[in-house]
Amino acid sequence: GNSVTQMEGPVTLSEEAFLTINCTYTATGYPSLFWYVQYPGEGLQLLLKATKADDKGSNKGFEATYRKETTSFHLEKGSVQVSDSAVYFCALGYNFNKFYFGSGTKLNVKP
Amino acid sequence: NAGVTQTPKFQVLKTGQSMTLQCAQDMNHNSMYWYRQDPGMGLRLIYYSASEGTTDKGEVPNGYNVSRLNKREFSLRLESAAPSQTSVYFCASSPLRGGVGNTEAFFGQGTRLTVV
Numbered sequence: 001g002n003s004v005t006q007m008e009g010p011v012t013l014s015e016e017a018f019l020t021i022n023c024t025y026t027a028t029g030y031p032s033l034f035w036y037v038q039y040p041g042e043g044l045q046l047l048l049k050a051t052k053a054d055d056k057g058s059n060k061g062f063e064a065t066y067r068k069e070t071t072s073f074h075l076e077k078g079s080v081q082v083s084d085s086a087v088y089f090c091a092l093g094y095n096f097n098k099f100y101f102g103s104g105t106k107l108n109v110k111p
Numbered sequence: 112n113a114g115v116t117q118t119p120k121f122q123v124l125k126t127g128q129s130m131t132l133q134c135a136q137d138m139n140h141n142s143m144y145w146y147r148q149d150p151g152m153g154l155r156l157i158y159y160s161a162s163e164g165t166t167d168k169g170e171v172p173n174g175y176n177v178s179r180l181n182k183r184e185f186s187l188r189l190e191s192a193a194p195s196q197t198s199v200y201f202c203a204s205s206p207l208r209g210g211v212g213n214t215e216a217f218f219g220q221g222t223r224l225t226v227v
Binding site for chain 2: 049
């Protein structure tokens with residue numbers, strides 16, 4: 001079946017630190033991969049996406065590369081800010097309009 | 112610029128009560144979804160609708176019913192609420208219609224439901 005596994009949080013970093021949130025997936029076929037971000041009290045917002053192997057999605061300094069050989073889509077940012085504190089969800093989109101989400105990783109960035 | 116609108120934002124129910132969560136999107140999307148979000152479990156799909164007039168079960172459909180009233184609206188009904196249904200509920204929509212899932216889903220702000 002299809003599933004997404006992401007690292008458990010919370011992740012606590014100091015401002016300007018490097019961020020990596022690991023995400024691996026299991027899927028048959030060729031899914032698209034997404035990172036969503038959820039700020040407190042809000043719904044999920046798309047952060048970035050990649051639709052095929054070796055694609056790199058990027059937005060607001062965040063990047064993730066679709067690695068088919070390792071079935072991974074790790075999220076990275078070179079220098080986090082306090083405003084990046086949120087919950088991050090890795091997800092895959094597959095046939096018949098279904099999306100599968102990881103359990104979410106909470107990021108806390110301290111000044 | 113409304114996107115996906117959910118009502119209500121908060122609700123407290125007593126065990127056994129019924130209620131309907133409303134969702135509407137103004138993006139002319141074909142697909143709509145209901146998810147529940149529980150701590151440590153991410154989002155789990157309750158029901159989805161690939162197009163007007165069709166609905167299908169997701170991962171956790173028990174205790175829920177849905178109606179795709181028209182292309183814009185997709186409601187979720189709890190017939191007899193239970194404490195296990197305490198959760199945050201998200202409605203989402205996507206322009207996707209069949210085929211590979213290469214378009215993103217757009218989410219509403221959520222409904223925080225407590226069943227006591």
